[in-house]
Amino acid sequence: MAGSSFENAEIATLTAECERLRATLRTSEEQQRILFDSNPLPVWVYDTESLAFLAVNESAIRHYGYSRAEFLGMTIRDIRPARDVPVLEAHLSGIAQTHAATEAWTHLKKDGAEITVDIFSHGIVYTGRAARLVVAVDITTRAAAEEKLRNSEERFQLVSRATSDAVWDWDFQTNLLWWGDGFCALFGYPRTDISPEVSWWAERIHPDDRDRVYNSLHRAIEEPATIFWSEEYRYLRKDGAYAIVQDRGHVIRDAAGKGIRMVGGMTDITEHKKLLNQYLRAQRMESIGTLAGGIAHDLNNVLAPILMSVDLLRIHMPDEGTHKLINTVEQSARRGADLVRQVLTFARGIDGSHRVAIQVEHLIKDVARIATETFPRSIRTEIQAEKDLWVVTGDATQLHQVILNLVVNARDAMPEGGTLTLTAENITIDAQYVATSRAAKPGFYLCIGIADTGCGIPQDEIDRIFEPFFTTKEVGKGTGLGLSTAHAIIESHRGFIAVYSEPGQGSTFKVYVPADPNLRAPASAAPAVADLPRGHGETILVIDDETSILTITRQTLEAFGYQVIVAHDGAEAVAVYAQHRDTIAAVLTDMVMPIMDGPATISALMRVNPHVLIIAASGLNSNGRVAKAAGAGVKHFLPKPYTAETLLITLRDVLRP
Ligand SMILES: Nc1ncnc2c1ncn2[C@@H]1O[C@H](COP(=O)(O)OP(=O)(O)OP(=O)(O)O)[C@@H](O)[C@H]1O
Ligand SMILES: [Mg+2]
Incomplete structure (x- = not known):
């Protein structure tokens, strides 16, 4: 039985070898199992044909809530929401034999909760069948965070679109500016015109405002305690005009206090400013009116005694030289009184009595x-x-x-x-x-x-x-x-x-x-005004020593269809009348004149033509002379001061009785 003992030895060696191999295999299988089972990520194997789960690890059981036995009775369809099953099948039909990865699948847990997972899979042969090994990474929390970010991004976009302000976002790292649509709407620039360069924005600030805006902006960024910045400046619109803007910004800083970003918005306040100016102007006008009214009132009281004294002075100082002086005083005082009247009309407001x-x-x-x-x-x-x-x-x-x-x-x-x-x-x-x-x-x-x-x-x-x-x-x-x-x-x-x-x-x-x-x-x-009587080319001789009265009377009469000849004193008037007696239809004369006064002039004219038509213009203080004129045959009187209306009506009455 020597042979058999050899064989026995041989068998023993083989058996030992076998045992060793088996042990090795057992260790390797065990190691595989450990790798599979203790993998912190959910891992499973499914049959490519039937889609049935063939193996699941501990983590999958923990994560999805099914027991191993339950898993092994299910297919991978069962961990998908029903709505996704067609997508899954379409996906599986085109899946690569070896490695495949899909992002953001939705999976169902046993309790019905949906989770978002990234899937990595690999084709294998498992217990003789074609199968896939799958690792699932739950990204539900990350996906939610991303979704939140997307929402807040969207909200920011919506807000920046909804406000009429030009919203901006300036990244200091890239030194680029992002502009909301409000910028295009406010200043008229098409999107394609806008460059994210900071200089593009800065170039459009009014040159007189640029340094100020730049300095305050940089001060705000560099001063670690500053968060808010605001500045008003003029900003160039596409059409070449400047808008007045209120720009506000918020500096975002890192832990060290260094500015990393700034977000803000420009508001167009041009209209607002305009209204404010109008309001201020109206207020200024009102106060000036009140002020002027007060001064005018006092001035009137100052002027009244001067004007009253003038008449008395004339009586007390009959010599001509003094009269000239008195006339000057009177004229100036009257001019002053006229001005005061205008100011008062303005200050009191015009109540429009004759509507x-x-x-x-x-x-x-x-x-x-x-x-x-x-x-x-x-x-x-x-x-x-x-x-x-x-x-x-x-x-x-x-x-x-x-x-x-x-x-x-x-x-x-x-x-x-x-x-x-x-x-x-x-x-x-x-x-x-x-x-x-x-x-x-x-x-x-x-x-x-x-x-x-x-x-x-x-x-x-x-x-x-x-x-x-x-x-x-x-x-x-x-x-x-x-x-x-x-x-x-x-x-x-x-x-x-x-x-x-x-x-x-x-x-x-x-x-x-x-x-x-x-x-x-x-x-x-x-x-x-439209009804005032007009002349028909008749010539009127106007006599007055005051050039300003001659000028205005001539203008009025000419404007209303008369021809006018002027004379500065009685002597000149008589000479002119003698020359033009056939063309002159009527004479308008002042009563108070130096050299040859009204009554003297009238009698001289009447000597030339007894039927001459004369209108005597008289101030309130020339009663004596009016009486004289009346005695001399003058029938028409014009009280001084007179308006264009009274002048024209008197003339019509004289010429066409
Ligand atoms: N049509 C106009 N074109 C250019 N400037 C004008 C015109 N109308 C008014 N102004 C300006 O406004 C100012 C004020 O006008 P305003 O009529 O109040 O006073 P004025 O004409 O100077 O004096 P006055 O009291 O004799 O009218 C003028 O001096 C002028 O500078
Ligand atoms: Mg004017």
């Missing part, structure tokens, strides 16, 4: 006629009046004065000539308009436009032109009361005035007077 229905077209035509007849020929006057203009209720004389003031300003603005355009149109003002103009109230208005092609008004003056005494004209040429009076008159009519002006191009003043679309003007209520 009638007015057809503005008549007013405009009348002013246009005065302009055509008295302005230099280089100024062309045009009228553009809409048909069926509404009727306004107001004081015709005051409105006439407003238009005339504006027309005279237009003339002064066009020393080289140009075009004066008078317009009238019906305007309905809505809430939109009101929102941008403090002075306007909604309603129906008649809008009178006075446009010139003159010098225009510089931007920095336009807010001041309505201030009393604001004038750019040389001393003696303008008092600066024209526009403030116009403003007060129109305000008392519950209207308003708007100005548009372009230096070098011209100015347009628009006067808005409330109108009543239903009101018809009775024919008889047409404005007095």
Whole structure:
């Protein structure tokens, strides 16, 4: 049995070898099992054919809540929400044989909770079957965080879009600026124009504001305690105009206090500023009015005794030299009194005592006629009046004065000539308009436009032109009361005035007077100015020693269709009359004149022609002379001071009795 003992030995060796191999295999299998089972991530193997779970590890059991036995009775379809199963099957049909990875699958736990997982899988052969080894990484918390971030990002986008502000985000690391859509909307730049460079933004700050903005911004960033920054500056719009903006920013810092980012927004406050300026202007006007009113009142009291004393002085000091002096005193005092009256009218506000229905077209035509007849020929006057203009209720004389003031300003603005355009149109003002103009109230208005092609008004003056005494004209040429009076008159009519002006191009003043679309003007209520009697080319001799009175009387008479010859004293008048007695239809003479006074002149004229038509203009203090004139045969008297209206009516009565 030697052989058998060899065989036995052989067998023993083989058996030992086998045992060793088996032990090794057992160890390796055990190691595999340990790797599989103690893997902290959920791991399983499933049959590629039936999709049935073939093995699951401890972590999978813990994570999904199924027992091993339950798992082994399920397929991988069962850990997917029903809605995802078609997606899963489509996915499996195209899956790579070897390694595959999918992100953000939704899996179902036993308790019905959904989790988000990233899946890594690999094709293997398991117990002789084609299978896949799967590792699942639960990313539910991370996905939720990402979702939250996405939401907050979206919210930021929405907010930045919803606000009309230009929202910005400046990353100091890259030194780039991100702009919200509000920037495009506010300043008119298309997206494609915008560069994220900080310099692109900075270049558009008004040059006069740039250093200030830059310095304060850098100070805010560098000072570790500063969080908020705010600055007001002018910012260039795409259309070339500057908007006034309020820019605010919030500096975000790291733990060391170093700025890493800044987020903020620009608000366009141009309109707001404009309204504020208008408000301030209105307030300033009001206080100046009150102030001026007080001064005017006191001045009146100062001037009254001077004027009263003048008359007494004349009686007490009959010599001519002194009379001249007294006249000067009187004239100056009267001029002062006139000014005071204007100021008082302005300060008190004009209450518009004489309100009638007015057809503005008549007013405009009348002013246009005065302009055509008295302005230099280089100024062309045009009228553009809409048909069926509404009727306004107001004081015709005051409105006439407003238009005339504006027309005279237009003339002064066009020393080289140009075009004066008078317009009238019906305007309905809505809430939109009101929102941008403090002075306007909604309603129906008649809008009178006075446009010139003159010098225009510089931007920095336009807010001041309505201030009393604001004038750019040389001393003696303008008092600066024209526009403030116009403003007060129109305000008392519950209207308003708007100005548009372009230096070098011209100015347009628009006067808005409330109108009543239903009101018809009775024919008889047409404005007095338009109704004034006109001459028919008759020649009138006007005698007055005051050049200013001669000038104005001549202008009025010429404007109303008369021819005028002037004489500065009685002697000159008699000489002129003798020469032109056949053409002169009537004589208007002052009563108080040096050298040869009224009565003396009248008797001299009557010697030339006993039927001469004479109108004697007399102040209240010349009663004695009036009596004398009456004695000399004068039948017509004109009390001084007289208006154009009384002058024209008197003349008509004298010439056409
Ligand atoms: N049409 C215009 N074009 C240019 N500037 C104008 C115009 N109208 C007014 N202005 C400016 O406004 C200023 C004020 O006008 P306002 O009528 O109040 O006073 P004024 O004309 O100077 O004097 P006055 O009291 O004799 O009217 C003017 O001096 C002028 O600078
Ligand atoms: Mg003026």
